[in-house]
Amino acid sequence: MPLYVVNSRPGAICDEAKAKIAKDITDIHCEVTNAPPTFVHAFFFEEAPHIPLGDKIALLFGQIRAGRTEDQKAEIVERMSASIHEHTSISRKDISASTTDTPASWVMEGGDLLPEPGEEAEWLAAHEAKLTSS
Amino acid sequence: MIPTMCMVQSGQVPADFQAQLREDMEGFARRSFGASPEIRWIEVPERSGFTAGLASTSILVSMQSSKPLEAPRRVELLKELCDIWIKRTGKSMNEVVCVISDPKN
Numbered sequence: 001m002p003l004y005v006v007n008s009r010p011g012a013i014c015d016e017a018k019a020k021i022a023k024d025i026t027d028i029h030c031e032v033t034n035a036p037p038t039f040v041h042a043f044f045f046e047e048a049p050h051i052p053l054g055d056k057i058a059l060l061f062g063q064i065r066a067g068r069t070e071d072q073k074a075e076i077v078e079r080m081s082a083s084i085h086e087h088t089s090i091s092r093k094d095i096s097a098s099t100t101d102t103p104a105s106w107v108m109e110g111g112d113l114l115p116e117p118g119e120e121a122e123w124l125a126a127h128e129a130k131l132t133s134s
Numbered sequence: 135m136i137p138t139m140c141m142v143q144s145g146q147v148p149a150d151f152q153a154q155l156r157e158d159m160e161g162f163a164r165r166s167f168g169a170s171p172e173i174r175w176i177e178v179p180e181r182s183g184f185t186a187g188l189a190s191t192s193i194l195v196s197m198q199s200s201k202p203l204e205a206p207r208r209v210e211l212l213k214e215l216c217d218i219w220i221k222r223t224g225k226s227m228n229e230v231v232c233v234i235s236d237p238k239n
Contacts, residue, residue, distance in 0.1 A: 001231065001233075003194060003231075015181045015182075018181065018182055018184075019181075019184070022184035022187055023184075023187040025184075026184070026186060026187040027187070037186040037187060038185070038186050038228075040185065040186060040187070041183075041184070041185050041190060041192055041194070041231075042183075042184045042185075042187075043141070043178045043182060043183050043184070043190070044178075044179070044182035044183075045178070045179065045182070046179070048176070050139075050174060050176065102233065102235070105205060105208070106208065106233055106234060106235050106236075107212075107231065107232070107233050108209075108212035108213065108215075108216050108231070108232045108233075109228075109230075109231045109232075110227055110228045111213075111216065111227035111228075113209060113212070
């Protein structure tokens with residue numbers, strides 16, 4: 001968590017572009033939220049039925065920890081849409097992006113419940129200590 | 135039925151392991167929620183999964199509980215679910231992400 005899923009029409013996003021967009025997704029999310037990059041997952045699909053494209057060529061859907069502000073979420077979707085446009089030939093009007101909130105307390109990653117937004121440093125320190133001692 | 139999504143990287147879980155995991159998930163869902171899981175198994179295509187901007191080896195498993203859960207119970211279930219996947223796949227705990235959500239109203 002976060003999990004960003006990008007669905008697109010076949011051939012719309014080449015492998016090289018996926019890697020660049022994934023890096024942007026990671027950087028954008030971390031810049032906007034101060035979350036560590038180790039939490040950021042970005043997966044790409046083509047015409048995946050579980051993420052209907054509708055009339056779009058590309059669709060980004062982000063499942064993020066609850067607690068981000070509306071401004072943060074708006075900046076995330078705007079900048080990630082721009083990244084998809086920049087690295088492909090897909091026009092902005094053919095890209096849709098949105099996020100949904102998931103409580104951190106519903107998610108286990110690295111063997112522990114995820115921290116609430118803003119508490120990542122303590123979580124990571126405790127997690128590292130656990131790994132070192134095991 | 136318990137809505138369940140299992141998202142793995144391409145080629146990460148061979149067919150026989152998948153069959154065993156489906157059995158494990160059936161048992162877990164019945165014990166935990168009193169119903170069978172309705173599993174959607176999704177493979178992330180090759181060269182299409184990234185974690186921290188690098189090629190991903192992460193597995194994501196998401197289930198929706200049949201009733202709202204108190205925090206201690208959710209933690210127990212999350213630990214058990216993560217353990218199932220870690221033991222069956224041989225992945226580290228850093229590579230397995232589990233979500234158990236409350237029912238949608």
